[in-house]
Structure formats: structure tokens, C-alpha cells
Amino acid sequence: MPAVTETREAVEKLGQSTYKWGFETEIEMDMAPKGLNEDIIRLISTRKEEPEWMLEWRLAAFATWQAMREPTWAKVSYPPIDYQDLHYYAAPRRKPGPKSLEEVDPELLRTYEKLGIPLHEQALLAGVELPEGETARPPVAVDAVFDSVSVATTFRKTLEEAGVIFCPISEAVKDHPELVRKYLGSVVPAGDNFFAALNSAVFTDGSFVYVPKGVRCPMELSTYFRINARNTGQFERTLIVVEEGASVSYLEGCTAPMRDENQLHAAVVELVAMDDASIKYSTVQNWYPGDEEGRGGIYNFVTKRGACRGARSKISWTQVETGSAITWKYPSCILQGEGSVGEFYSVAVTNNCQQADTGTKMIHIGRNTRSTIIAKTISAGRSDSTYRGLVRVQPKASGARNFTQCDSLLIGDQCGAHTVPYIESRNMAARIEHEATTSKISEDQLFYCRQRGLSEEDAVGLIVNGFCRDVLKELPMEFAVEAQKLLQISLEGSVG
């Protein structure tokens, strides 16, 4: 069948160009032994062909990490992690995965179907091993690869013309060392916290974005990222620098539940915004939450922080968190520049045995800085969710203003929701408002919807989406629609 051969060839060609563009992680055939020590870090650095300074930086972070203890203040519990029992440099899917879709958790497959993911992509997402003799490049997602690559090529040209740098962080270390050296760790220092230190020592994947002065990034760095995000790393590192008067909208994540053999994920994201710059960072996190008992779910310990260095700069975090067994995540803004603005819009959903401790920190340093926090927490099943938010106003931050709204929605009576606001104001002229509500989906609402013909699950989905509207409307359009579907799917079976 010539058509098939043709398609294959086309895909192969395109596949290669993707690799050149560099977002496909190359399939390494070797794997470092378990454990973490200086030799492993040297190995990572060598494999990545890194300059000496990068290795030094990693080693220093490692030394810091060794002196630190794993934090215990979050309201999550999990068995102790043996950090010496992990591979820190391994090819993706080296450990035996499911041999075919038949071996994959049927629940997961059902979800894929609901999301309308084609079979061959389901296999990829579920980490099904390739049969003997097949090429290392996953023979999957032909259409997706085909489309995405052609789209990607056009994207790349557009970005280059605008002067925007968008590449894997490991490439940036080599090609733009002056920028990386200047900004890496400048927002989240290697010693910031236990997981950040670990990430700094061993990170291997992630993205680098640089938007030069006065440039509005001509496209959302979303579709592009999503289609390339298949091998999202265990220790991802993202650095986004936006110069004076420039702006960018960046989207990470994937609505399809991603399975990963690495249970522990510890990413670091750093954002830097100069005068009048603006960064919009949106996340849809849907890591595998484990089965109904929480077995096999991902632990997600993330440090995300943005520095509004310039006057009138703006950083906006929007997140929809539905996945992971454990989520530990506090995207924050350091509002240094006068009149700078920080925003945090969050939806966190927990079901079954999931645990989430998330929130934000808004640190007001400059005068007339403003921040808005809208956090929506939805708990179902036996899950437990905590919103933890810090608003700190430094003495010089006259005219600072914060508005916080935390709403929790409980589904059923076995779940928990907690709100832990920390407010520290050292400036009398600051204005801080905090509103919090806790509600249950009312029987009245459910019955009203069902009387109109909606199934109970559709009714819950509709009510939940209504509850989250203020956050969802902050997401880029295409993603908002998927996120809505995702919310509903995450809560399936939670009522009745």
C-alpha cells in the first residue's frame, strides 16, 4: 500500500526535524545506576555536554540538598521516599511497561476514550512497550506527529522572526549561556527548598523562553509545547525571561492523564518579568492519580515562582490541577517592581485518595503592587485538599493591595477541604481582603438539573464548571474547553 509507505516516510522526515528542533527527548539506550551522588551528577552533565559552570552549579546544589531535610509541614502524607533508590538519569520507558493496552488499567482507558484520544495515542500515553523489532520512535500518533510537525515548522519561523528564543533548557545552556547563567536560580535559588535543590542538582528536561524587549510573542506557546511534551521529565526545569515591554503566554500540561513510571516529580519553574513585561503561565496538570486506592499515582512536588522585577510588570498563574496522587505546589509572585501585578487563579480537584496541598505566595515589595488570588478547591471521595496562601506586605510596599477569594466545594461527606491563609502585613497603608466560602453541591441543584434531563454526572460537571468559571475563563480558549471536560471526568463516580 503506497499510501502507507508514503505516510511513514513523511512522518519519519518530520520526526527528524522535530528532533532537530529538539523537543523530542532522544531515546537513550543507557541508564545510570540507581542512587544519587556526585558521580551521577557528573554523568548527567557529561551526557548533556554541559559547560563546566553548569556542572559546578549542579554540584553546589547537590551539596546544599544533602544538608537539607524533606519538608513535613504540608498536609499530605506518603511513605518515605528513598532518594537513593531512584534512577536520576534514565531513558524513558526503560523499565518494563504494559505489553499491550489489555494490561493497562481499564479505568485509564475509559478516560482516554471519553477524551476522544485515538487508540494509538492511548498506547503511548499509557506507556505501552513497543513490540520487539519496532522502531524506537513510537509508531504512534501518526496524525498528531504529522500535524504537529508541520504546524511546528511554521511556528518556529514565526518565533525566529520575532526574535523569541524557545528551546529545551539543555540546548539553552549551550547556545545561550550568558542568559541562562544570569537568570537560572535567580528566582528560585538552588537552596530554596528541598525539592528545588534536588531539581537543581539533577534536572534534565524543560524549556527556556526568552522574549526580547518590546516583543509580544506572536503566538501562545501552548499547542506547540503540548504536542512535544510527551516525555515530560521527572525533574523539569523551566526558565522564562521577558524583557521590557514584552509579553508571552505559556501553557504547560496535557488534559490526557499521563502515566509515568517515575513516581516522584519535582519541577522548578522560574519567571522573570522586566518593566511593563507580562507573563501568563497556564497549567493543566493531569498526572496519573493512581487507582481508587491511590496506588501507583504520581507525587508532584513543584516549585514555581515568578519575579516581577520591573515596574508595572505582570505575572499571572492559572492552574487546573486534577491529577497526581500528591500535589505540593505554590506558584508565587515576588512583586518587586513598582506597580507590578501578580495573579493566581487555581482550580484543584481531588477525588478518591488524592491529596493536594497547593496555594500561592504573593510577596509585595514594591510600592502600589497589586495581587489577586482566586482559588477554587473541589474535593470528592476520600480525598483531602488544602489551600495554603501567603500574602506578605513588606514595609516599603505602600499602597499594596491584595484580594483573595478561596472557595471550597465538597462532594460527599468523606472528603476534606482546608484553607490556611497567612497574612503578614508590615505596612499600615496596605489593603488586604480575604473571602472564603465552603459549600456542598446542593441536592436542590442536582435535582433541578436532573429534572431538566441531565444525568447526575453531567449535572455535577455543570455545577462544578460553574463553580470554577472565574478561573477557567483565564485559560486560553482552546484549553478552557478541554479543562471543563477534564473536571467532569475527574469527578466521575463521586456522587450517588
Next chain:
Amino acid sequence: MSQFLEISGLKARIDADGQEKQILRGVDLSIPPGEVHAIMGPNGCGKSTLSYVLAGREDYEVTAGSVLFKGQDLLAMEPEERAAAGLFLAFQAPVELPGVNNANFLRTAVNAVRRARGQDELDAVAFLKLARTAAKELSMAPDMLKRNVNVGFSGGEKKRNEVLQMTMLEPSFAILDETDSGLDVDALRIVAEGVNRLRSPQFSALVITHHQKLLDYLVPDRIHVMAQGRIILSGGPELAREIDREGYTKFLAEAEAA
């Protein structure tokens, strides 16, 4: 002969703070196809409870009796199945759904029942056209479709929104629970016209009301008087006028004596 809607010996109770409270004490009522019946009765006699039980609200426990709807055992069906089968309840107190866009809600509902009835779903364009026309016929402000379901609606606006939903969902049996209360005179006429537009040999309605005015517009085929969880008296349209003139006391006393 099996009627369109046949309620016999229906008893229902509610668990109110651990106390079993019997509300419906044996309701018998049948409605033939194409007819509009009205239920009247003093506050708290169980009219809304009857409508909830017919629509399938789970808080009420049916302890005796049966309900046949177009030959089907209505009480065995889920609320959404009843809706798909053609039952519509205009709520006495319509529920607010914060953050849920009214048009979106309506379209989701319409397509849910269309799917269940084996009809094609309406795409956004076709739906909006129909919804706008229907809203206009009810003299609803165009922005009502864009707002959140019932949130911040005035009493009258909520009732009109119920009638809009009824129109769009094309029920074969509608229960209107005091849809007339809170309406100004013009709104009352508009709402009544909305119901009258649906009238056909395939459409029946049960109208719960306290006022003669609505019945003047609707001209029901039968009037039923409910007291203490039972239908104590049924008659023609003149019965409503009698109640309007003389109140319930006389009828209650007669029922007591009987």
C-alpha cells in the same frame, strides 16, 4: 382504560430531622391526554410534594401507591429518565446555578433529552435561533440567555425562565407549581400564552395555583382540591371560582364530615 397519567393511592413521607413526616396520604388522580388540570389547596397541604414525587426527588420516600405515565411505572424511573419521557416540572422556587450560563444550561438540557428521545442534537446555531425566538415570545430581555441560571433573576424573571425551559424541552406533561405567583398582570398573560401554545392532544398539564386569574387564561378541564395530602374534591372550572369566592373552609368541613 389506562390513562395518560394515573396516580393511585400515592403516599409519601419525608425524614425531617429524624422524624418521619407523612405528607401525601393517598393521592388519587388521573389526567387524560390533551387535558389541563389544576390543583388548588391550602398552604402546606402537599401540592409541591406531589410535584416533587412525580418528578423523582429522592428526599421523599414513597410508601404506597403507584403512578403510571403513558403506561410506564413512573416511580421506577430516574429523574432524568422521567424528563426524557416527557415530564417537566416548573419549580415553585427555581434553583440558582452560579457560574452556569443560562443558554449553555438550556442547550445541555435540550440535547440531553433529545438524545434520550432518539432525536438529533441541536448545534449551537440552531439552538440559539430557537432559544432567542422562544425568549422573545415570552418577552424576556435578550441578556437573560447570557446570564447565569436564575442568579440574580427577579421572581418574575425566574418564572419566565422556567416557561422558556418548558417550551424548549417540548414536554408531553408539564407540572407548573405556582408559576403564576409573583408575576405582574402582563407577565401572567404572557406565561399563560406560553402554556397555551403548547396545548395539543399530546400535551397535558397539571397546574398548581392559588389564583383564579391564571385559570381564566388557561381554562382547565378539571379542578382538584387538595387537603392534608389527599384530593378531597374534583370538579369543573366553576369550582375554582367558588373557592376564590368562599375560601377552602367550607370544602374542608364537608370533606371532614364525609
